[in-house]
Amino acid sequence: MARPLVPLISIDALVTAALELVDEAGDFSLPKLAKRIGVSQSSIYNHVSGREEILELMRGRIITESPYVLEDGQDWEAALRAIVRSYRDAFARHPRLAPLLVLQTVQDDQVLALYENLAVALQEAGFRGRDVVSAISTIDSFALGFALDLAAPDVVWAPPAQGYPTLTSALTHAGPSDERGEAAFDFGLEILIAGLHSRLQPTAS
Amino acid sequence: MARPLVPLISIDALVTAALELVDEAGDFSLPKLAKRIGVSQSSIYNHVSGREEILELMRGRIITESPYVLEDGQDWEAALRAIVRSYRDAFARHPRLAPLLVLQTVQDDQVLALYENLAVALQEAGFRGRDVVSAISTIDSFALGFALDLAAPDVVWAPPAQGYPTLTSALTHAGPSDERGEAAFDFGLEILIAGLHSRLQPTAS
DNA sequence: TACGATAAACGAAAGCCTTTCGCTTTTATG
DNA sequence: CATAAAAGCGAAAGGCTTTCGTTTATCGTA
Numbered sequence: 001m002a003r004p005l006v007p008l009i010s011i012d013a014l015v016t017a018a019l020e021l022v023d024e025a026g027d028f029s030l031p032k033l034a035k036r037i038g039v040s041q042s043s044i045y046n047h048v049s050g051r052e053e054i055l056e057l058m059r060g061r062i063i064t065e066s067p068y069v070l071e072d073g074q075d076w077e078a079a080l081r082a083i084v085r086s087y088r089d090a091f092a093r094h095p096r097l098a099p100l101l102v103l104q105t106v107q108d109d110q111v112l113a114l115y116e117n118l119a120v121a122l123q124e125a126g127f128r129g130r131d132v133v134s135a136i137s138t139i140d141s142f143a144l145g146f147a148l149d150l151a152a153p154d155v156v157w158a159p160p161a162q163g164y165p166t167l168t169s170a171l172t173h174a175g176p177s178d179e180r181g182e183a184a185f186d187f188g189l190e191i192l193i194a195g196l197h198s199r200l201q202p203t204a205s
Numbered sequence: 206m207a208r209p210l211v212p213l214i215s216i217d218a219l220v221t222a223a224l225e226l227v228d229e230a231g232d233f234s235l236p237k238l239a240k241r242i243g244v245s246q247s248s249i250y251n252h253v254s255g256r257e258e259i260l261e262l263m264r265g266r267i268i269t270e271s272p273y274v275l276e277d278g279q280d281w282e283a284a285l286r287a288i289v290r291s292y293r294d295a296f297a298r299h300p301r302l303a304p305l306l307v308l309q310t311v312q313d314d315q316v317l318a319l320y321e322n323l324a325v326a327l328q329e330a331g332f333r334g335r336d337v338v339s340a341i342s343t344i345d346s347f348a349l350g351f352a353l354d355l356a357a358p359d360v361v362w363a364p365p366a367q368g369y370p371t372l373t374s375a376l377t378h379a380g381p382s383d384e385r386g387e388a389a390f391d392f393g394l395e396i397l398i399a400g401l402h403s404r405l406q407p408t409a410s
Numbered sequence: 411t412a413c414g415a416t417a418a419a420c421g422a423a424a425g426c427c428t429t430t431c432g433c434t435t436t437t438a439t440g
Numbered sequence: 441c442a443t444a445a446a447a448g449c450g451a452a453a454g455g456c457t458t459t460c461g462t463t464t465a466t467c468g469t470a
Contacts, residue, residue, distance in 0.1 A: 003437075003448055030427080031426085041429090043448050103357065112372070134391075137389035138389060141346070141350025142347055145346025145347060146346045152310075153309075156310060157311050159320075163321075164321040170338050171338060180339075186339075191401060191404060195401075196396060198399040198403065199395070245419075247460090
C-alpha cells in the first residue's frame with residue numbers, strides 16, 4: 001500500500017488502542033497494537049520513537065482523564081486528599097498500566113504539574129527544606145504502592161492452611177479483594193494525613 | 206554431553222547467578238543465566254518450573270539474607286520498625302529486583318512469616334478486624350513504594366527549567382539521590398507510625 | 411548381579427517480541 | 441512544477457521463553 005489519502009495512524013488512536021490492550025491483557029506489544037489499528041508494525045515508527053514513548057503517552061492520558069480540583073480557600077489537607085485520590089483513580093481505571101510505568105522517569109507535563117501542586121500544598125502546610133521532598137517521596141511511595149495493589153493478583157498473600165494464624169484470620173475479615181483494596185486505601189490516606197499533622201505539631205496542641 | 210558425574214546445576218547456584226544478573230543488568234533471561242553457569246538453556250528446566258519460579262526463589266533469598274530480630278518484651282512500634290527496615294534493606298541490596306516481583310503472588314515461606322509477624326504486632330497494638338488488613342496493606346504499599354524508589358532512575362522527576370518553581374526548589378534542597386531516598390524513608394516511617402498511633406487514640410491522650 | 415526407572419544434560423525448533431532498513435507513493439513547499 | 445518530507449508496506453535480524461525428544465549415568469531392588 002502506498003501513502004493513504006488520510007493517515008491511518010494518529011497518536012491519539014495509538015494511545016487509545018494501546019490502553020485497550022493493556023486493560024485487556026495487562027501488556028501491549030507492537031505487533032498486537034498494529035493489528036488492532038489495522039496497519040503494519042513498522043508504520044508505527046513513523047509516529048513515535050518506540051515502545052517507551054507510547055508508555056509515557058499513556059501516563060499522560062490517564063492523568064488527564066482523572067482531573068482533580070483545587071479550590072481557592074482550600075486547606076492543604078483537602079488539596080492533598082484531592083491530588084492523591086485523583087492519582088489513584090487514574091490507575092484504578094487502568095490498573096494494569098501501573099507496573100509498566102514504575103521504571104520510567106516522569107516527563108509528562110500534566111504529571112509534573114500534579115507534583116508541583118503537591119509541593120505547594122506541603123509548603124503551605126508548613127513543611128520546609130528537605131522535609132518537602134521527603135513528604136513528596138512518602139506520598140508518592142504510598143500512592144504508587146496502592147496503584148500497584150490494584151494490578152496485583154486477587155490473592156496477594158497465599159498462606160498455606162497451616163501456620164500463619166493471625167495473617168489468615170485477618171484476611172478472612174477483609175472480604176473480597178476489591179473491598180479490601182478500597183478500605184485499605186481510605187485507611188492509609190487517613191493514616192498518612194494524621195502522620196503529617198503530627199510532624200507539624202510535635203507537641204500536642 | 207551426557208549426564209555429568211556431579212550435577213552442574215543446583216538451585217542455589219541458579220538463584221545466585223540470577224541475582225547477579227539482576228544486580229548488574231536489571232533483568233535476567235534464561236539464555237544469559239545458562240551461559241553464566243555454563244549449561245544450556247533447556248537444562249535449567251530440570252531444576253525449576255520456569256522463569257517465575259526463579260523469581261520467587263530470589264524473593265525468598267533476599268528476605269533470608271536480611272533478617273530482623275524480634276525481642277521478647279518489644280512493643281509493637283519497635284517490631285514494626287524492625288520488620289519494615291529489614292524488608293527495605295533487602296531491596297536496598299538488590300534494588301533492581303523489586304520491579305520484577307511486584308506482580309507475583311507471595312508464596313515464599315520466609316516472606317509469609319514476615320507478614321504474619323506484622324499481623325501479630327498490629328493486633329498487639331490494638332487493631333482489630335478489617336483494620337489489621339488495612340494497616341498491613343498500607344505498610345506494604347509504603348515499603349513496596351520505597352523499594353521501587355531504589356530502582357528508579359536517579360532523576361525521578363525531570364521538570365524543565367521553566368515552571369514548577371516549588372518542586373524545583375524543593376528538589377535542590379534534597380541533595381544527591383541516595384541521600385534523598387534515605388532521608389525520605391526515615392521520614393516516611395515516622396509518619397506512618399505516628400499515623401497509626403493516632404488511629405489508636407482518636408482523642409488526644 | 412542385572413535391570414529398569416529416574417535424573418540431568420543436550421540440540422532443535424516453535425512462536426513470541428522490538429527495531430531497522432529499503433521501497434513506494436502521496437502530499438506539501440518553495 | 442520539482443523536490444523533500446511523510447506515511448504506509450514487507451522483509452529480516454536478533455532477542456526472548458518454553459517444549460520436545462534423545463542420550464547417558466546413577467541408584468534401588470529383585
